[in-house]
Amino acid sequence: MSELRANRIAEQLKKEIGEILNRKIKDPRVGFVTITDVEVTGDLQQAKVFISVLGDEREREDTLKGLAKANGFIRAEIGSRIRLRKTPEILFEIDETIEYGNRIETLLRDLDK
Template sequence: MSHRVERVNQLIREEMSRIMQRDVRDPRFEFLSVNAVETAPDLTFAKIYVSHLTTSENKEEILKALTGAKSYFRGELGKVLTLRHVPELAFYWDDSIERGARLSHLIDVANQPPPEPPNDT
């Protein structure tokens, strides 16, 4: 990945987080975290990975709301990005935090000492 693409990814991630926290008043976007951005090498398309800090129960509803507002997000990004064209945006749910928590729990369970056998003497 080129240095320019990495910089664009970082800038989009920071600006999307800022827009969602300060500019958007949708309660579905509260506690929403932008975890990663992957931009195509030609900067025409960006995948934005999001997760909710409290729950993933309404993830389909949240993704639908984000997709419905993507023209707004592109417009806001256009004010900040110094690119000729703002990339098309697509939103994806990032479940890496939940997977990490699950793996951590499994490791903790596996590291517990085995139960003592009953002493029947």
């Protein structure tokens, strides 16, 4: 499996999952979710979807629970939208890089003062 193909499929998954979350998921726990990245294994069996959630820690946990509940529906939608032999298993994770970057920026500002 070429890395280029895995990257193309990851980008397609990012686009399709984003559209599904915005238009099809009606769960109130799934609020303002942004997909920041998708990593697909070389054999296309698993896709790790990194999300950013607007809100506090409790809202993030609720969003992850809502996404876990809707995982089967999302996977079925992906299967009908993207032509693959086997639809990858989807794992959702909170992307901590934005918070990490903000924290470093705050520390640098404090040092500058």
